[in-house]
Amino acid sequence: MLPQPARGGLARSSARAATPPPPAEELAxxxxxxxxxxxxxxxxxxxxLVNEQTNRTLFVLTIVTVLALPMTIVPGLLGMNVGGVxxxxxxxxxxxxxxxxxxxxxxxxxxxxxxxxxx
Numbered sequence: 001m002l003p004q005p006a007r008g009g010l011a012r013s014s015a016r017a018a019t020p021p022p023p024a025e026e027l028a029x030x031x032x033x034x035x036x037x038x039x040x041x042x043x044x045x046x047x048x049l050v051n052e053q054t055n056r057t058l059f060v061l062t063i064v065t066v067l068a069l070p071m072t073i074v075p076g077l078l079g080m081n082v083g084g085v086x087x088x089x090x091x092x093x094x095x096x097x098x099x100x101x102x103x104x105x106x107x108x109x110x111x112x113x114x115x116x117x118x119x
Contacts, residue, residue, distance in 0.1 A: 063112045070104040 078085055078097060087093030 063109075066112065067105050067108050070108070071101055074101055 074097065078087075087096060090096070
């Protein structure tokens, strides 16, 4: 015969073994809650990745727009049919204006892309 404390421990372990497992509905509910949370985290991660790519694309488009700005404003001003257009009578006026436009565009590009980590 076993001593008294050992018999009590045996009775408790058999009582635990006799406890029925949780119903399938509870397990399904717990699994669905965990699955919903996991899907939500995945959606947030995908949204962040798409948002970052969109921001990079808009940054590049903004830089291209800024670089094209002098090439649209200066010819528009010089193309007006009014008196007093600068360099109209100068022999190399066209090439001078073209040089200034290219220089402004190159300087703007160098300034915009001085930190390559931005792209």
